[in-house]
Amino acid sequence: MPCRRSLLVLAACCLQMPTSFAQHAHEHGVAHLQIAVEGHTVEASFDLPGHDLLGFEHAPVSDAEKAAVAAAGERLKQAAEILRLSPAAQCTVADATFETETPEAGAEHVDFVARYRFSCAEPAALAGFTTGLFKAFPSLGELAVQSQTPQGVREQELTASQPEYRF
Numbered sequence: 413m414p415c416r417r418s419l420l421v422l423a424a425c426c427l428q429m430p431t432s433f434a435q436h437a438h439e440h441g442v443a444h445l446q447i448a449v450e451g452h453t454v455e456a457s458f459d460l461p462g463h464d465l466l467g468f469e470h471a472p473v474s475d476a477e478k479a480a481v482a483a484a485g486e487r488l489k490q491a492a493e494i495l496r497l498s499p500a501a502q503c504t505v506a507d508a509t510f511e512t513e514t515p516e517a518g519a520e521h522v523d524f525v526a527r528y529r530f531s532c533a534e535p536a537a538l539a540g541f542t543t544g545l546f547k548a549f550p551s552l553g554e555l556a557v558q559s560q561t562p563q564g565v566r567e568q569e570l571t572a573s574q575p576e577y578r579f
């Protein structure tokens with residue numbers, strides 16, 4: 413599928429083969445985040461419908477579509493904006509990658525995955541985060557979050573009007 417391949421290459425700032433994906437339905441307007449805090453490290457994995465990142469889910473053809481792919485990648489590279497962790501924890505971005513799922517043959521939908529790793533000097537001060545995802549991609553209406561931290565395991569849905577999450 414040469415078209416699919418060109419989408420993957422254009423979309424990737426650091427293309428990797430996906431390893432695993434959260435088990436949930438592909439639903440436009442809804443993104444998912446799994447975040448874990450262990451020691452000084454914060455690992456976050458966003459699962460994002462292509463529709464909300466790009467406005468389409470086929471291989472980019474026009475210049476406008478190619479520009480949309482590049483713009484989405486640039487926005488996702490701003491890890492510290494997408495995930496604003498408690499400032500007192502003094503977290504810095506250790507890694508940020510952007511990849512796509514391997515679509516099934518004939519699939520009409522594409523998910524994108526953004527993975528971030530932060531290193532925090534004062535992890536005891538990590539109380540939560542505010543996401544900039546809704547500003548970066550306004551067609552997203554909901555972010556379903558699962559967190560695993562020293563405070564325990566939690567789930568909560570965030571929206572543009574309620575983008576704050578407490579661990």
Ligand SMILES: [Zn+2]
Pocket residue numbers: 438440461462463469520521522
């Ligand atoms: Zn879709």
